Amino acid sequence: MSPERSVPDKPSLEGLEARWGEEWEREGTYRFDRTKTRDQIYSVDTPPPTVSGSLHVGHVFSFTHTDTIVRYQRMRGRECFYPMGWDDNGVPTERRVENFYGVRCDPSLPYDPDFRPPAEPPKGNRRDDLVRCSRRNFIDLCFGLTAEDEQAFEELWRHLGLSVDWSLTYTTINDQSRRASQRAFLHNLARGEAYQSEAPTLWDVRFEMAVSQAELEDREQPGAYHQVAFGRDGGDPLVIDTTRPELIPACVALVAHPDDERYQPFFETQVRTPLFGVPVPVKAHRLADPEKGTGIAMICTFGDTTDVTWWRELDLPVRAVVGRNGRLLPDAPHEFTDEATDLYESELAGKTLFSAKERIVELLGEAGALRGEPRKITHPVKFYEKGDKPLEIVTSRQWYIRNGGREDDLRQALIARGKELDWHPGYMRARYEDWIEGLNGDWLISRQRYFGVPIPVWYGVGPDGEVDHDTVLVPDEDALPVDPTSEAPPGFDEGQRGQPGGFVGEADIMDTWATSSLTPQIVGGWVDDDDLFQRVFPMDLRPQGHDIIRTWLFSTVVRSHFEHDTAPWRHAAVSGWILDPDRKKMSKSKGNVVTPMAILDQYGSDAVRYWSANGRPGTDTALDEGQMKVGRRLAIKVLNVSKFVLKLGDTPPPPDARITHPVDRAMIARLATLVDQATSAFEGYDYARALERTESFFWWFCDDHVELVKGRAYGNEDAAGDAAGSDSARAALEEALGVLLRLLAPILPYATEEAWSWWREGSIHRAPWPDPTEVVMDAGDGDPLVTEVASAVLSEVRKAKTEAGVSLRADVESVVVRDTPERLAALARAADDVQDAAKAASVSTEDDDTFSVSVVLAPVAEG
RNA sequence: GGGCGCUUAGCUCAGCUGGCUAGAGCACCUCCCUUACAAGGAGGGGGUCGGGGGUUCGAGUCCCUCAGCGCCCACCA
Numbered sequence A: 001m002s003p004e005r006s007v008p009d010k011p012s013l014e015g016l017e018a019r020w021g022e023e024w025e026r027e028g029t030y031r032f033d034r035t036k037t038r039d040q041i042y043s044v045d046t047p048p049p050t051v052s053g054s055l056h057v058g059h060v061f062s063f064t065h066t067d068t069i070v071r072y073q074r075m076r077g078r079e080c081f082y083p084m085g086w087d088d089n090g091v092p093t094e095r096r097v098e099n100f101y102g103v104r105c106d107p108s109l110p111y112d113p114d115f116r117p118p119a120e121p122p123k124g125n126r127r128d129d130l131v132r133c134s135r136r137n138f139i140d141l142c143f144g145l146t147a148e149d150e151q152a153f154e155e156l157w158r159h160l161g162l163s164v165d166w167s168l169t170y171t172t173i174n175d176q177s178r179r180a181s182q183r184a185f186l187h188n189l190a191r192g193e194a195y196q197s198e199a200p201t202l203w204d205v206r207f208e209m210a211v212s213q214a215e216l217e218d219r220e221q222p223g224a225y226h227q228v229a230f231g232r233d234g235g236d237p238l239v240i241d242t243t244r245p246e247l248i249p250a251c252v253a254l255v256a257h258p259d260d261e262r263y264q265p266f267f268e269t270q271v272r273t274p275l276f277g278v279p280v281p282v283k284a285h286r287l288a289d290p291e292k293g294t295g296i297a298m299i300c301t302f303g304d305t306t307d308v309t310w311w312r313e314l315d316l317p318v319r320a321v322v323g324r325n326g327r328l329l330p331d332a333p334h335e336f337t338d339e340a341t342d343l344y345e346s347e348l349a350g351k352t353l354f355s356a357k358e359r360i361v362e363l364l365g366e367a368g369a370l371r372g373e374p375r376k377i378t379h380p381v382k383f384y385e386k387g388d389k390p391l392e393i394v395t396s397r398q399w400y401i402r403n404g405g406r407e408d409d410l411r412q413a414l415i416a417r418g419k420e421l422d423w424h425p426g427y428m429r430a431r432y433e434d435w436i437e438g439l440n441g442d443w444l445i446s447r448q449r450y451f452g453v454p455i456p457v458w459y460g461v462g463p464d465g466e467v468d469h470d471t472v473l474v475p476d477e478d479a480l481p482v483d484p485t486s487e488a489p490p491g492f493d494e495g496q497r498g499q500p501g502g503f504v505g506e507a508d509i510m511d512t513w514a515t516s517s518l519t520p521q522i523v524g525g526w527v528d529d530d531d532l533f534q535r536v537f538p539m540d541l542r543p544q545g546h547d548i549i550r551t552w553l554f555s556t557v558v559r560s561h562f563e564h565d566t567a568p569w570r571h572a573a574v575s576g577w578i579l580d581p582d583r584k585k586m587s588k589s590k591g592n593v594v595t596p597m598a599i600l601d602q603y604g605s606d607a608v609r610y611w612s613a614n615g616r617p618g619t620d621t622a623l624d625e626g627q628m629k630v631g632r633r634l635a636i637k638v639l640n641v642s643k644f645v646l647k648l649g650d651t652p653p654p655p656d657a658r659i660t661h662p663v664d665r666a667m668i669a670r671l672a673t674l675v676d677q678a679t680s681a682f683e684g685y686d687y688a689r690a691l692e693r694t695e696s697f698f699w700w701f702c703d704d705h706v707e708l709v710k711g712r713a714y715g716n717e718d719a720a721g722d723a724a725g726s727d728s729a730r731a732a733l734e735e736a737l738g739v740l741l742r743l744l745a746p747i748l749p750y751a752t753e754e755a756w757s758w759w760r761e762g763s764i765h766r767a768p769w770p771d772p773t774e775v776v777m778d779a780g781d782g783d784p785l786v787t788e789v790a791s792a793v794l795s796e797v798r799k800a801k802t803e804a805g806v807s808l809r810a811d812v813e814s815v816v817v818r819d820t821p822e823r824l825a826a827l828a829r830a831a832d833d834v835q836d837a838a839k840a841a842s843v844s845t846e847d848d849d850t851f852s853v854s855v856v857l858a859p860v861a862e863g
Numbered sequence B: 001g002g003g004c005g006c007u008u009a010g011c012u013c014a015g016c017u018g019g020c021u022a023g024a025g026c027a028c029c030u031c032c033c034u035u036a037c038a039a040g041g042a043g044g045g046g047g048u049c050g051g052g053g054g055u056u057c058g059a060g061u062c063c064c065u066c067a068g069c070g071c072c073c074a075c076c077a
Helices: A016-027 A057-075 A091-104 A134-158 A176-191 A247-250 A306-311 A338-345 A352-368 A406-422 A429-439 A512-516 A517-522 A530-536 A544-565 A596-605 A605-613 A625-647 A662-683 A686-715 A723-744 A749-757 A772-779 A784-804 A820-829 A833-840
Strands: A041-043 A079-081 A104-105 A131-134 A194-202 A216-232 A235-242 A251-256 A271-274 A281-283 A296-300 A371-386 A392-401 A420-426 A458-461 A467-473 A504-505 A539-545 A569-575 A814-821 A841-849 A852-855
Touching: A016 A749, A041 A057, A041 A539, A041 A723, A041 A841, A057 A079, A057 A134, A057 A539, A057 A569, A057 A605, A057 A686, A079 A420, A091 A104, A091 A131, A091 A134, A091 A251, A091 A371, A091 A458, A104 A134, A104 A517, A134 A596, A134 A605, A176 A194, A176 A512, A176 A517, A194 A306, A194 A371, A216 A247, A216 A352, A247 A251, A247 A271, A247 A296, A247 A352, A251 A306, A296 A306, A306 A392, A338 A352, A352 A371, A352 A429, A352 A512, A406 A429, A406 A544, A420 A429, A429 A539, A429 A544, A504 A605, A512 A544, A517 A530, A517 A544, A517 A569, A544 A569, A544 A596, A596 A841, A605 A625, A605 A686, A605 A749, A625 A686, A625 A723, A625 A749, A662 A772, A686 A723, A686 A784, A686 A833, A723 A749, A784 A814, A784 A833, A784 A852, A814 A820, A820 A833, A820 A841, A833 A841
Parallel strands: A041 A079, A104 A131, A251 A281, A420 A569, A539 A569, A814 A841
Antiparallel strands: A194 A392, A216 A235, A216 A271, A216 A371, A251 A296, A271 A281, A458 A467, A458 A504, A814 A852
8 A cells, every 4th residue: 555645636537538548558457468377367259340330339338248357357366368359351341341432343353553442432322333443452442441440449449448458459351360260171171071062052142142041131021922823734724822923934843732632633743834834843842831822832943942942852953043143144044945035035134133023924914824913912031131132042162161050960069069158148048059959051151252261272173174173272281371362272383273284263252250250269379379379268258249149159169169179168248239218229220329439428438338337248228328327426426435535634544543433344344245245246247236236335335334434534523533433434434445446446447446546556457356255354243233223313314304404414403213122232333423423412212113213403593 | 930038116227046114227306505526415206016826924036827028040932
């Protein structure tokens, strides 16, 4: 303890963020000490926010939760490995660059060292208006823009007071990430966990790329049922119901349920598709629902995932008409007659699916194949979560990583990994298990995009000049990261690219989750710093939102299971969402997004953190500026009560001052209980409960305890204010203040650090967390009943004064307390303090079963 | 259709393993410039703890059931 005290006359929250932010940086308060051993370290697999715009209040909310946990662990003496990452890799960045600069990547263009994006992005959102540039130019723009964004993000996080070690920052596109990502992929490939396959896949026609199951979302879309007749030689037509008449040229069969008596006579007979006259069989399959539409459906290649199942299980041919750009293919399927081909190519080829549908409905009408009017409906349609056009299904060669979607053994093993984690809150594990149970395929990781980690393989080119995808060429691990589109594989040179007997590079990049599923490895030094990796992995904590359990959390477990045969962390803390005050999910399109810097400036970081920490783990929470006001009031109170306690008397209480007075000892006993509760709450990752307990004690401490002992602490003559009584009061106040500041430090890092700095050496954030046994040793045998009854009496006196409309300072002639003998005995031990705090001339007691207090105010002196 | 969560004061929410007249903050009303704090402080009104049933000496708290809300997943001809 420093004898020097500098307590300001008028404490203020203004400017604390800037001042302490600089001080913490200068002192390296949050710098990770890598000489510590694994058991001394607490490591965090921080979620890297997507750098494609701005952080929102939801980020502030959840990152604050993690920060409170980390700060607690640090005060418990753990060395915290708390890095920050930026997820700049992937589609969101590409789309932001396209919009920001008005450019798009055209991989066929050569690199132009003098390329400049247009001064003004083109108006509107037509992709054809975007200026085309080479892949390398495009990637340069991605790097440039993300670097700017990342700087702004860091400023916000520093202002919020995240206790991150900023020297540990990574990005998901940097060399370290690309090396880790490619290395892990190569290991997966070598062990047979990664494989390529040519198959129908979900396809986004806007981005022209494949997407995985984890990236899907349903959106309600308008549509219409059309009843369409399929002609039958020598009989009545069969009528199907479809929402996608534009796929009739892709029809390969009709299907009904095997038990459906209406259609049983037609199974394995042929019908003809309307307009095109292609003969297709009628099939039976259990997935056909007799209740839907007319009970018989057309199977197209491919309208939806059920089509894919039918196509596979019924062994049907492919008759594709949808191109990768979302337009109908220029050429009609081979099986079409000349007449059908003419019709297709003159009326439909090249049309978007939307206009093809309009035209084909007209044609069906003219041909008399349409029964009745289309019936409008709205129905859920699958979208890529970041896309704006419905997904189509096209056949393509893609890379996959096994994830249990096809193998029960692996599925069970991954569920078991989930059970190794402590989930906060516990019920979040169900979402993880549900997701795994519902997987219907392996993880599709290849993306036909540019700004991401390349899939690090090449393929051999045969003597005939044909690419042989079965001949997979891989790089040496120490050559990573590689770009197969600009570097040659081992044993080849660039001149052999695309040549017979040479090679071609894989042009696809990996799904962004294929890289971010390796964040523990990336930041932990897996590729080039094994010493660090051994100290931090498996990590202690993965904090994240519940919306990405199926993506980020799950994929990280998959990679760690394969690579390290372990769960990647011990704890998973799952945060809720921020809702706007109407309890709608916040979103930019609704215009209800509040910018974080504005509220941090308005209320102060501690206040916003207070609001965040009030959100229970995993619970969706409404944005509530009222709570920020409360937080601000709490932070100001922390400063004021600290000032009061530290400025009592001209000199600090003597170091050997004993806490002797029953009121002080009672307070300390309650404090010990509080420390116990706050500690076990934090141990259970329940920062909100820790805060609630501490806050509640804190206000009682300020409102009741301080008022009770104030007179004695001042050394007032009429308050039995001998030196020992005063020393006891002041020593207890200082002890409690020191404990309370530390209990609040994880939530309110600025106000507590400020107050701590007035009388203590070093940062509060490196000070030891209060130890309940230590507090008990000081005065833990105090009787809480003493202060409980005293508080109750004081409260009654205040009530009497308030109701009489007089000042709380007003003199009281007499106070009569009626209560049980036990409670009156406790009160007697606090009599001097109660009398002084009440400004009462006398306090007397009477035995009674129920507690009551009579207050007689002194006559008000005139003047 | 399956899973999970929620339903406590006008609003936002605490009430952990069942235990004294159900709490906090905001909002509302009243009073008080008191030497820590007026961008304060002290008090007050306001709740059949979603409905019903059960276990128990005792249920907001445990069990069953119904209803509503939300999220996740499946289906989506």
